[in-house]
Amino acid sequence: MAGTVVFDLDGTLADTAGDLIGAANVVLARRGLGGLDPVGDAAIAFRGGRAMLRAGYARASAGFLIPPGAEDEDFGALLDAYDAGIAVHTQLYPGVADALARLAADGHRLSICTNKPQALAEKLLDAMGIRNAFAALVGADTLPVRKPDAEPYRQAVLRAGGEITQSFLLGDTETDARTAAAAGVRLALVSFGPEGADIARLSPHAMLDHFDDLPDLARNWLG
Incomplete structure (x- = not known):
């Protein structure tokens, strides 16, 4: 049976790591933050969009402060960026x-x-x-x-x-x-x-x- x-x-x-991280990097760059590495950070990518954003925030310079509501705003923007380039490298x-x-x-x-x-x-x-x-x-x-x-x-x-x-x-x-x-x-x-x-x-x-x-x-x- x-x-x-x-x-x-x-x-x-x-x-899908390349396209997921590509979308996260678009959003992080808008805040003046450095991006994630498509190879070295692949495991983070597979934990989801918020995990990628938090990793980017955590690597920012000591003076960076996350504005109230930034993660929710950035998560929505990340989904939009990913939707626009969902199968470029995947x-x-x-x-x-x-x-x-x-x-x-x-x-x-x-x-x-x-x-x-x-x-x-x-x-x-x-x-x-x-x-x-x-x-x-x-x-x-x-x-x-x-x-x-x-x-x-x-x-x-x-x-x-x-x-x-x-x-x-x-x-x-x-x-x-x-x-x-x-x-x-x-x-x-x-x-x-x-x-x-x-x-x-x-x-x-x-x-x-x-x-x-x-x-x-x-x-x-x-x-």
Whole structure:
């Protein structure tokens, strides 16, 4: 019996750090602040827009004071900047398209559970040419709660027509690990995300070194 494979997006399906940090740097520059490094700060990028802004603020000279409400204002501006350049540097990780096709051929349902706003996630997947591979997408603002709450994961499975007990999550961060634990499902983490193989510290049920290995993992776990 086939099941449902639920994917995180940023750092799992695609390396989006360059465009995320590019958007943050546009906003930081407007305040006269230095930018983040697309390579060295990739892990910060995958923790979200506010994490990038706070990192930029923290690196400012000692005399910099954050004006009241600046973070909320800058976060909105960051989303606008990211929307305008969402797929300039972003690339799917090697083997993604083929793995998705093989999973579908095996009868598995595919779904997305991400903390990226839904409209931006939809736009990025369209730009990458893989939106039609997924039966459902749950973003940061789809529900009143977001990962690591279990409900976004549950809805990602149910909206794809699957069953929670016949599903697992593929991700790249501690947030994904906490989400899988909250939902009571198996977790696989990619070793090619920002933390590399060090992400094994979270003790996932499996590590994925390349997308070529995903269809066999799904067969083992889901049938």
